[in-house]
Amino acid sequence: MVLTKTIGRAAAVAGAVAGGLAARRSRSRHDDTDVRRWFVVTVNRSPEDVMPDGKLPEPLARLGDAIEVRIRPAPGDKGAELAARLTPPPPPGSGPAAAKARLHGEDPRQQVRTALRQAKAILEVGEVVLPDAPGTTHPGLGGRLVAVADRVAHGEGRL
Incomplete structure (x- = not known):
């Protein structure tokens, strides 16, 4: 019984600390100067090979103007x-509407990140390599959380 309470308290403290750090990081990274941020990938090709004949790689070309x-x-x-x-x-980049857009993959920044990752893969490997199966198919709460995290991860994260 005591161990269960201790674990529960430790989880609550860890959650509060993580939430505070995330909010602090969110405020510092998503101020008004961040709205025109460049997203960059390094491609193992010469600059001339990245845009042959002046044409962008397909994932970036899809985003157009x-x-x-x-x-x-x-x-x-x-x-x-x-x-x-x-x-x-x-x-x-902050607030409930922005969080909802990111969870549903509707944030335009996610499209830019995804297009850059896909362009890098096409330029270096020749195709976009995808996993054969989803990370989990467990029907419980844990499986649903992993499915949401997997869906959101495609447009988030480091390039």
Whole structure:
């Protein structure tokens, strides 16, 4: 009984700390100066190979005029840096509406991140490699949480 209470208290404290850190990080990363942020990937190709004949890779070309693209040599002759950002400013990055848009994959920044990841894969491997099966098919609460995290992860995270 005592162990259960201790574990419950530790989980509550850990959750409160994580929530506070996430809120603090969210405030610092999503201020008004962050709305025109460049998202960048390093591609193991020369800058000339990234955009042959002046054509963007298909995932980025699909976004059309919604993005601005920049290509330059990566530091240390490590290929090319492929950068993209939204041309119209995206909606503010915090608040309940923004969180809901991110959970449903409707945040335009997620589309830019996903397109950059896919373009990198196509340029380096020739195709976008996807997992064969979902991470879990467990019908319980844990399985549903993993499914939501998996869906959101496609448009989030580090490039």
